[in-house]
């Protein structure tokens with residue numbers, strides 16, 4: 588089942604059309620990377636899912652229930668981490684979670700056990716300081732704990748790693764991976780290496796629509812290039828190959844790449860064998876999300 592299903596979502600600000608018929612299907616228990624460059628409309632989409640912005644057209648279903656602007660019914664399924672989460676700086680992390688739990692009507696016993704569990708999960712189990720002394724990464728981690736307090740079916744995080752250093756980013760990504768057992772995770776980002784690290788599914792948002800979406804592994808194999816890279820024992824051996832195969836493009840001292848349109852793998856390997864060239868490596872080039880994204884954006 589899709590935890591989130593968006594059909595033909597449209598949103599304008601004045602005469603500027605930001606979402607122009609966006610379709611998105613987020614399968615249950617996926618870690619879903621919602622990719623788009625700055626200003627693509629990621630936050631707009633998320634706020635519309637939360638019923639905080641009124642769409643100009645289209646439909647959003649969260650766990651099969653229709654989102655209605657200004658109503659909060661579907662938000663009981665959602666935990667949300669905004670791009671810049673705000674806290675009461677004078678509180679400690681457990682105090683803050685207790686406060687949030689009380690507002691949402693959780694019992695004291697439940698608040699205590701869930702807070703302990705979540706603070707441990709996000710690495711703040713032993714943190715006694717007030718939030719005002721927290722680093723950005725610690726605030727993001729506390730924000731995730733808060734978003735998970737009510738055991739949401741869908742956790743939505745708006746660019747959770749953008750402002751963090753590599754260590755802080757890794758901590759957040761590890762947490763998002765870990766919570767996958769409890770909830771579906773949708774997070775927006777423009778950091779493609781983060782997506783490659785943890786996502787099962789992705790969608791590219793560009794020019795108001797989602798151009799490509801699906802399982803990361805399917806997308807990668809669908810867009811697999813017919814390009815190979817090879818490495819010879821030394822530069823002379825590479826020269827020998829390049830004299831015969833004009834389509835080889837040198838990429839290093841003794842490395843080069845070629846496309847199957849120019850030369851077949853079989854011809855290259857036969858020449859290598861016939862001429863006793865030492866081949867240290869030959870491999871198919873895996874498309875990166877970066878190259879895919881550039882293709883989508885440049886189309």
Ligand SMILES: Nc1ncnc2c1ncn2[C@@H]1O[C@H](COP(=O)(O)OP(=O)(O)OP(=O)(O)O)[C@@H](O)[C@H]1O
Nearest residue numbers: 600601605623624625626627628629630631632777
């Ligand atoms: N309340 C608003 N009024 C007018 N324009 C808006 C409003 N909110 C967003 N926009 C415009 O809509 C476009 C999409 O913004 P949005 O914040 O959704 O993008 P984003 O993909 O989240 O970008 P970023 O990565 O920079 O956060 C931008 O051009 C933005 O200026």
